[in-house]
Amino acid sequence: MTAKTRVLLCDDSRAMRVMTASILEENGFEIAGEADSGLAAISQYKATRPDVVLLDLVMPKMDGKAALREILDFDPKAVVIVLSSLGAQSDIEKCLKVGAKSYLQKPIEPEALLRVIGEAAGG
Template sequence: MTSRTTVLLCDDSRALRMLTSRQLVECGFEVVGEADNGIKAVEQYQALKPDVVLLDLVMPERDGKQALRRILELDPAARVVILSSLGAQADIEECLRVGAKSYLQKPIDADDMVRVLRETVA
């Protein structure tokens, strides 16, 4: 039996976290934690060591770019997928240069999310 891929879901929108979490579980992933700001995202990453992190760019207290850099400082092998809204192309490119594995555009398409996550952990 293979274990399910564990996901840490980081977004300041509770509604998006609820919807995305449900989609992930329905597609066979295990959501091991959620964070609504960048500081909690880093704390949750350290505590849970998920297989992959879905990380929103725009969050309070520490944004996604700052959280990405800190997670990669703690674990250079971390697999982080950036969540972004339209118009954030420069930020996405910066995150990919820093070490994010991929990105997803909001609103998130469930099929795209599953494909990107499977590619990220392959």
């Protein structure tokens, strides 16, 4: 049996984290941890070393773009998927250039979430 893919959920919306966690857990993923700010995302990443990070761009204390850079500075192999409700294509493109593996537009479709995490974790 293979180990479950461990996912770190980083979003300032508790409802979004709860909903995402239930979709992932129902489909065999493990929740490595949760963060409600960019600063918490970085410390959670360092503490849990998840396989995949779901990172919202708009968060308090430190936004997702800054957190993405910090996580990748700490671990260049980190698999980070950016979440954006803004639809700001330029923000998404910047994040992909910095090193995000993929992005998801909010509201997130469960099928898209599972597909993107599967692709990112697998490759």
